Amino acid sequence: MAPESVYHFQEVLEADPRNTVQMAEQCEKVLNADSPFFLYFCTDDPHRGYPFKPERWDLPNSFGNKEEGYAGVETKVYDPKDVIVPEFLPDTKQSREEIAQYYQSISRIDQGFGKLMSMLKEAGKWDNTIVIYISDNGMAFPGAKTTVYEPGIQLPCIIKDPFSKLVGGENDAMISWVDLAPSILDMVGITYNIEDFHGKSFKNVVEKGETEGWNQIFASHTFHEITMYYPMRVVRFNNYKLIWNIASRIEYPFASDLWASSTWQGVYRSKSEYYGNRKMKDYLYRPEFELYDLSVDPWEVDNLATKRKCHDILASMKYKLKAFQRETNDPWIIMWDHDSSMQGTGVNL
Known part of the structure; x- marks a missing residue:
């Protein structure tokens, strides 16, 4: 979260954000404090590491890894032939x-987080501390991070709640990170005005396994870097998902680190027809609307938006998306009619 002057913490703990064990050790004072605490443990792993553009195009990014490793962290190396390649990647x-x-x-995150949990137990706080483990975006590869396809927005959320009777359960409720603040306040018994928050509390999802009312979710992307401006809006209802590519008439722009990645460059330079399970031309030049049925097409390759049999579901999903944009005062709502005449007029939508 940045800048710190805006997203203000009472105290910022200093450590190498790539050395997650060192980060955990810096938290000792917080874990042993007598007063309740909120600890935000945010690593630089597994972001791509500098330099983003390698000396040779086909060299892999380091993802922060160093030959000499990091103090207190065991370096775990993986053989490329053994890794699992998801279908959206080549x-x-x-x-x-x-x-x-x-x-x-x-693997560095695993070690640092494991150290943090061990320290939490040693401090005697294991049985009265809620732990929420999440990621803020999909893996830093083209087709995931900076996209609104499932590999970019379907993220892990693992919750340890010692006050919940549910143990080891899984839940398919559709939650969003905008739900985190009201959920945390609700889970620790702090009263708040529901109207002050965009999201809603998922406390009952965690404590009781409830799923009713959690079958719809919205997502958006506007830009990652100033040179990667490509607004997209998304609604998912049950298994249907609609993507509105508002800037569909231009080539899909890249975050600089993803463009320079050897994963992308290998396919781009070889002029391959496919990038993973998607045609290169479909990845770079996207239609205005993409509609998918994730129950039969989890990798989002069969666009139903132009199929007559899906006309009604497309219209319904468009209605849901537009209503949400109106509710959240999204300025891009004017583009439903491709009417740019109102831009800059200050019209209250």
Whole structure:
């Protein structure tokens, strides 16, 4: 969260954000404090590491990994031939090498988080501390991070709640990170005005396994870097998902680190027809609307938006998306009619 002057913490703990064990050790004072605490443990792993553009195009990014490793952290190395390549990525030498580096970076998180949990137990706080483990975006590969496809927005959420009777359960309720603040306040018994929050509390999902009313979710993307401006809006209802590519008439722009990745460059330079299970031309030039039935098409390759049999569901999903944009004062709502005449007029929508 940045800048700190805006998203203000009472105290910022200093440590190497790639050395997750060192980060955990810096938390000792917080864990042993007598007063209740909120600890935000945010690593740089597994982001891509500098330099984003390698000396040779086919060299894998380091993902922060170093030959000499990090003090107190066991370096875990993975063989590219053993990694699992998800369907949205190309199964190439470059892709496998980068995934292996990615796994190594994730292993540092495992160790640092494991250290933090051990310290929590040693401090005697294990049985009265709620732990929420999440990611803020999909893996840093083209087709995931900076996209609104499932690999970009379907993220892990693991919750340890000592006050819940549910243990080891899984839940398919559709929650969003905008739900985190009201959920945390609700879970620790702090009263708040529901109207002050965009999201809603998922306390009953965690404590009782409830799913009713959690079958719809919205997502958006506007830009990642100033040179990667490509607004997209999304609604998912049950298994249907609609993506509105508002800037569909231009080529899909790249975050600089993803463009320079050997995974992308290997496919781009070889002029391959496919990138993973999607045609290159479909990845770079997207239609205005993409509609998918995730129950039969989890990798989002069969666009139903132009199929007559899906006309009614398309219209229904458009209605849901537009209503949400109106509710949240989304300025891009004016583009439903492709009417740019109102831009800059200050019209209250």
